[in-house]
Amino acid sequence: MSQKQASNSADIKDQLRDTVKVTLTLNGATTHILWNRQIPLLDALLNAGIHVPNSCCRGACGTCICKLEEGEVRLKRNFVLSETHLQQGLILACVAAPVSQSITINYDEF
C-alpha cells in the first residue's frame, strides 16, 4: 500500500468514526446519509438536501417528529413528547444527538 493510499484509508476511517449512518424513509422513498456527530440530526438531513418537516428547531413544536426504528439517539431537550411517545420510538430530529453508529428513522409511519 502506498503512502497516499494509507492516508486515504485513515481519512475514511476518521470520517466513519465521526459520522452515523442514517437510513430514512420519507414520502415512501428510502435514503441513506452520513450524519456528522457534531450537529443535530435535523441539520444533517437538511444539509444533505432532504427537506424534512421542521419549524422551531429547539424541541418545542413537534414539527420534526419521526420514528426511530433502529439505533439510539439522545434528545438534548424535549418539550413535546410524553413518556409513552418516547417508548413508541418517537424522537425530535432537531434536538437529536447520536448515540449508536447507525440509525433508521421513518417520517411516514408514526
Ligand code: FES
Ligand atoms: S422543529 Fe420544533 S420540535 Fe423540532
